[in-house]
Amino acid sequence: MSTSLYQKYRPQRFAELVNQAHVRTTLLNELKQGSTSHAYLFSGPRGVGKTTTARLLARAVNCQNPTEGEPCNECDNCKLITSGRALDVVEIDAASHTGVDNVRENIIENARVAPSQLAMKVFIIDEVHMLSTSAFNALLKTLEEPPKQVIFILATTEIHKLPATIISRCERFQFRKIGYSEMEDRLRDLARREGIMVADEVISAIAKQSEGALRDGESLLGQILSLDDKEISMELASIVMPHTDLREVLGLWTELLRGQLSLAIQRINRLRDEGVLLTEFTKELIDFLRKVLLYRVQDSLSPLEYLDLSNEEVAQVGQLAAKLSPKDISEMIEVFMAAQEQLKDARIIQLPLELAAVKLTGDATDKPIPSVVVPSQPTSPTVKSEPVKHSDTPVAPVDVPVESVKEVPVTAADPMVDQDSKPFSLEQVYEKWNDLLEEMKRLNHALHLTMKVGKVVSVEDNRLIIGFEYQFYQDRLNDAHNRPVLDKAFANVFGIPVIVETVIGSEYALSSSTNSSNIAQPSPDEVANVWELASSTFGNQFTPQGEGDPQ
Numbered sequence: 035m036s037t038s039l040y041q042k043y044r045p046q047r048f049a050e051l052v053n054q055a056h057v058r059t060t061l062l063n064e065l066k067q068g069s070t071s072h073a074y075l076f077s078g079p080r081g082v083g084k085t086t087t088a089r090l091l092a093r094a095v096n097c098q099n100p101t102e103g104e105p106c107n108e109c110d111n112c113k114l115i116t117s118g119r120a121l122d123v124v125e126i127d128a129a130s131h132t133g134v135d136n137v138r139e140n141i142i143e144n145a146r147v148a149p150s151q152l153a154m155k156v157f158i159i160d161e162v163h164m165l166s167t168s169a170f171n172a173l174l175k176t177l178e179e180p181p182k183q184v185i186f187i188l189a190t191t192e193i194h195k196l197p198a199t200i201i202s203r204c205e206r207f208q209f210r211k212i213g214y215s216e217m218e219d220r221l222r223d224l225a226r227r228e229g230i231m232v233a234d235e236v237i238s239a240i241a242k243q244s245e246g247a248l249r250d251g252e253s254l255l256g257q258i259l260s261l262d263d264k265e266i267s268m269e270l271a272s273i274v275m276p277h278t279d280l281r282e283v284l285g286l287w288t289e290l291l292r293g294q295l296s297l298a299i300q301r302i303n304r305l306r307d308e309g310v311l312l313t314e315f316t317k318e319l320i321d322f323l324r325k326v327l328l329y330r331v332q333d334s335l336s337p338l339e340y341l342d343l344s345n346e347e348v349a350q351v352g353q354l355a356a357k358l359s360p361k362d363i364s365e366m367i368e369v370f371m372a373a374q375e376q377l378k379d380a381r382i383i384q385l386p387l388e389l390a391a392v393k394l395t396g397d398a399t400d401k402p403i404p405s406v407v408v409p410s411q412p413t414s415p416t417v418k419s420e421p422v423k424h425s426d427t428p429v430a431p432v433d434v435p436v437e438s439v440k441e442v443p444v445t446a447a448d449p450m451v452d453q454d455s456k457p458f459s460l461e462q463v464y465e466k467w468n469d470l471l472e473e474m475k476r477l478n479h480a481l482h483l484t485m486k487v488g489k490v491v492s493v494e495d496n497r498l499i500i501g502f503e504y505q506f507y508q509d510r511l512n513d514a515h516n517r518p519v520l521d522k523a524f525a526n527v528f529g530i531p532v533i534v535e536t537v538i539g540s541e542y543a544l545s546s547s548t549n550s551s552n553i554a555q556p557s558p559d560e561v562a563n564v565w566e567l568a569s570s571t572f573g574n575q576f577t578p579q580g581e582g583d584p585q
Contacts, residue, residue, distance in 0.1 A: 039256030040249050043224055044086055046116075047104050048094075051083050052248055053216045057207045061087070065094050065103030071205040073177050073186040077193040078209025081249030085160060087209075088187040089115070092123045092156040095185060111152055122152040128161045134168040142176050145184050155184045162188040163195035170197050177203045211246025214238075220248060221255050231265040232258070239268070239275060282315070283322045284351065286391075290366075291354055292506045293480055295395040299388050306384045316374045316387065320367055326355045327363045357487040365479075369393055396480025396516075458530060460493045466527050473523045481519060484510050489542045497533045498524075501542030508536045 045051050048058045057076075064070050074091070076084040093116070094100060098109035105112050114120045126140055141157055149155040159165075165173070177186060177200065188204060190196060212220075218241045225232040236258065244251035258271045282305060289298040305315060329352070355363070369390050376386035467490075475482035484507050491499040502508050510516060511534070524532040 038253060039224060039228075039259070040252035043227070043252070045083070045090070046107055048087075048090055049104065051087065051090075052220055053212045054083055054087070054209055057087060057209065060207070061091060061094075062103035065100065070095060070185065072180045072184065073204040074188065075193070075196075075201060075204035075206040076187065076189045076209060077206065078191070079211050079247060080191050081244075081247030081251075082209045082212060083248065084189040084209055085158070087207075088156075088158045088189060089123075091187060092154075092158065092185075095154045095156065096120075096122075096152040114151065120151060122149040122155040123158070124156070125158045125160065128159050128164040132164050132166050132169060134166065134172050137165065137169040137172050142172060145176055145181055149183055153183070155181075156187065157184070158187045158189070160189045161191070162200075163190045163192045167197075170200055174199055174203070212244075212248045212251075213246070214241050217241040217244060217246070217248060217251055221251055224252065224255060225259065225266075228259055230259050230263065233267050233271075235268045236266055236271045236275075239271070243275065280318065280322065282310075283319050286319065287322070288354065290391060290394045291358075291483070293395045293484075293510045294506075295391060298391040298395070302384050302387045302391065312383055312387060313374065313377050316370055316377060320370050320374065323363055323367045323370070326351065327360055327367065330355055330358070330360050330363060358483070359486070362483060362486075366394060394480065396478045458493060458496050458498075458528060458532065460490070462528065463490055463493060463498065470523060470527045473527050474520075477523055478516070478519045480510070481516055481523075488536075491537060491542075496530060497535060499535045499537060501537045501539060503538070503540060503543040505538055508538055511536055 048062055051058050070091075074088075076087060078084060090105065093105040093107070093112050094103060096111045096115065097105040098111055099106040107113075107116065111120075115123050124140070124144065131137065131140060141159070145155065145157065147155075174197075180186065186204075188196075188200075193201070218237050221237050221240055222232070225237075232255075240251050240254050240258070243254060254275060257274050258266055261270050261273065282301070286298055286301050289295075289301065302312070306312060373386040373390040376389075377383065380386050471482060471485060474485050485500075487507060488500040488502050488511075491501045493499070500511075502511075511520065520534060521531065524534065
């Protein structure tokens with residue numbers, strides 16, 4: 035029977051522990067000084083070395099020839115513990131021994147018996163948070179006043195479930211997740227020991243997939259190494275390793291930003307048909323958006339080089355990210371995080387992602403509801419009238435005087451104008467731009483994002499001209515389904531109907547230093563009166579006013 039990779043190369047010395055220097059240093063100092071505690075609590079994520087450290091500690095306190103606190107691994111005691119034949123080292127899985135009777139029999143009663151083979155009796159209780167309340171109460175007294183030759187080592191991934199009385203009686207160590215670089219170094223070392231060449235992209239993919247759990251990474255590496263005894267490529271590793279092409283993530287994100295809902299849903303269904311795990315795809319999508327968010331808020335980061343994309347794709351991502359605010363990106367992340375939770379119980383596995391795409395593109399509210407034709411009905415029942423009886427007696431005619439009608443000139447009524455309203459102008463657009471964006475966001479999230487990448491070119495009467503760099507932004511704004519929403523937003527904010535026109539040109543591109551919508555500087559020859567007003571109010575040019583403000 036073959037041994038798994040993580041068992042075969044389990045650390046045999048404290049120095050071999052990965053990324054747990056704070057634990058290693060403290061324990062070695064205690065061992066060298068002979069001041070070990072009677073109870074330890076190891077907490078942290080799964081697969082980071084808690085149980086391994088507990089076994090090393092059990093070996094170190096019983097080693098006959100320790101060196102600077104490290105076990106020699108050569109004496110009879112070390113060999114006995116390593117082989118699992120030491121009666122005085124008791125490992126208990128609390129998940130299968132939750133009751134008070136198990137704790138009393140396997141721990142409390144056993145602790146009262148002196149060690150039979152070793153100097154110290156060591157109890158390693160894994161997943162200790164699974165114990166029942168009564169079991170914790172039974173263990174509490176023994177932890178408080180343990181026998182002299184007994185050491186308790188408690189390990190848990192959920193320390194918040196432990197009673198405070200238990201935590202306070204232990205020396206606590208918080209284990210950390212394994213960093214990517216440390217994980218990659220460890221995986222390369224194991225592959226080298228096995229004599230198999232593994233591509234760097236495979237090592238990086240395993241480290242990313244493991245999410246800081248070294249045991250998971252070593253297990254996955256062992257599975258991949260079984261595919262070939264000489265060389266492992268990414269193509270070969272993809273047979274057993276869940277993997278999503280990052281370019282698929284980039285493609286879906288781009289389609290959502292452009293409002294291409296149909297293409298986005300087609301991509302989601304194609305990925306499902308190809309056997310891609312949508313849970314993993316969503317996880318990578320969230321991780322991708324997180325990196326884009328970090329890029330937007332940290333100017334010191336290099337332009338997305340850590341995303342493992344080509345130079346062209348890096349430029350594309352940077353260009354798209356520059357047009358979104360950190361708030362916009364965070365809202366997208368929240369939508370996909372909700373979809374990730376829904377994927378766990380979804381009967382139609384792709385449905386949560388499809389709904390997320392609909393929500394982000396705004397088509398959930400864009401399409402008008404078709405009107406239903408209801409046949410008109412009489413408001414009151416028809417009453418059959420009695421037949422009219424005709425009289426044979428003639429009726430004498432009556433003379434009615436006709437008065438002459440004088441023609442009176444009709445004066446057209448003045449239009450109703452709000453006395454407090456101001457004429458629609460560039461200044462008014464500037465003042466209420468943030469209000470307009472918020473109203474747009476309330477009515478349609480996708481249109482809100484589109485408006486934020488536009489530049490106001492000019493205002494003429496009740497016509498507002500907005501410039502965009504790309505054609506698809508103009509198409510989205512001019513879409514027949516979006517126009518009613520656009521008109522409603524302007525009417526709600528400005529109180530008058532506004533005609534919105536769009537133009538396309540590279541001069542309307544937003545600079546990478548801002549994600550705000552901008553008011554372009556109009557030409558003095560074309561709109562001299564508007565430019566004069568803007569110059570007198572804001573100076574010779576418009577400067578950035580903050581997120582979401584026109585400039």
